[in-house]
Amino acid sequence: MRKAERLFQLITLLRGRRLAVTASKLAEILEVSERTIYRDIQALMLSGVPIEGEAGVGYRLDARFELPPLMFTSEELLALLVGSKMVQTWGDSALAVGANSALDKITAILPDKLKGNNQHSPIVVPDYFKNTELALLSQQLRSAITEQKQLAIEYTDVNQQLSQRTIEPLGLVYWGAKWTLVAYCQLRSAYREFRIDRIQSCQKLSQSFELANEKNLTHYLQVMEAANG
Template sequence: MGRSSRLFEIIQILRRATSPVPARSIAVALEVSQRTVYRDILTLQAMSIPIEGEAGVGYVLEAGFDLPPLTFTAEEVEAIVVGLSLIGRTGDAGLLEAAARVSRKLSAVLPPTTENSLEASPLHVSRWNAIPPARIAYRMLRQAIREERKLRLSYENEAAQRSERTVWPIALVYYVDTIILAGWCELRQDFRHFRVDRITSCELAEGSFKGSRDRLRAEWLARQNLFTAF
C-alpha cells in the first residue's frame, strides 16, 4: 500500500471509530509498524487534519471533519459496483481485499443519495467461475510486474511435462476459464503465456528488468496473435 493510500486509510479508520484508536490497532489493520503510524499521524496533523491524541493513548478524529464528496453519475456508480463484484471471480485474495477497501472508501466519500449507494445497488454478479484454483499467490505475480522483478517458475504444461523457467512478467490476462501470466521467457528467448493454475511453485528471482517492461508490453500487445501459448 502506497503512503497516500495509507494516509487515506488512517482517516477512514478514525472516522469509523467510536473511541480513541491505539496506534497498535492501526498498525495491525494496515500491516505496518507502529513507528510508521506515528509518522503518518504527524504528517496528517501537519496537513491540518484535526486528529487529536498521542502515542500510548490513542487517536481520535475531530467530529464533523469530512473529505470533499466525489460526484458520480448513476451509471458510473453501477459500473463501479459491477467491476468490483467481478473481481470475486478471479480467486485473487489480494484483489478481493483491495476491492473491499475501495468500496469502503467510496461509500465514505460519496454523497448519501440512493443513486450513489453501493450497498443498495440492484446490480449483482454471480461468483461462479470456471477458473481453476492457483497453487501460488497472485500477489507475488502482481508485485513482480509492478516492480519489474524476474520470477523463477516451476511449470507443468498440458501434457504434464515439467520445466523450470526464468520469466520477465509483464501482464496478467483474466479469461472466463483461466488466468494467464504473460512474460518474456529466458529459456525460449521469446514471449510465452503460462496458465497460473499450472505454475506449481514461484519465487522472486535475482535480477530485474527495470526500464524494459513498457517496451516489452508494447511489443507483446503488437504480437498478441502470434504467441506460442502454454
C-alpha cells in the same frame, strides 16, 4: 505508505466510527507508531479538520464534518463495485485487500443517495469457484513480473505433456475464463502463453531480465492484435 495517503485513511477511519478511537488502535490499523499518529492528528487539526481528542479515551471526528463528495454517477459507481468484486474473486489476495481498501475509501465519502447502491448491486460476482492455490500462484507470478525475475516452471500443455521452462514473465492476462501468464520463453526464444492452472510448479530465480522494444507486454499485445486483425 505516503503521508497524504495515511492522512486520508485516518479521516476515513474516524468518519466510520461513532466512538472515539485510541492512538494505539489507529497505529495498529495503519501499521505505524503511535508517535506518527500523534503527528498526523496534529497536522489534520492544524489544517482545519475538526478532530476532538481526550486523554485516555482517543480521537473522534465531528459528525458534521464532510469531505467534498465524489461526483460519481450511478453507472460509474456500479462499474467500481463490479470491478472491485471481480478483483476480489479472480485476483490474488494482495489485490483483493487493495480492492477492499479502495472501496472503503470511496464509500466513506459517497453522498447518501449513492451509498445504497453499494448494498443493492444488480450484478453479482459469485466466489464459489475461487481457487486459493491459484490465487497464491498469481501473487507469486505478479511479484516476479514486478521485480523482473526469471522463473523456472513445470508446465503441462493441452496434450498433458510435461515440460520444464525458464521464462521471463511479462504480464498476466485474463481472457474471460482463465488467467494466462505471458512470458518470453528462453527455450523457444519467443513469446509464449502459459495458463496458470496448468503450471505444476514455479520457482522465482535470482537472475533478472531486461525488457526491450520487442520484449514487453505492450509489444506482445500488438503482435496479437496484428495476428488477429
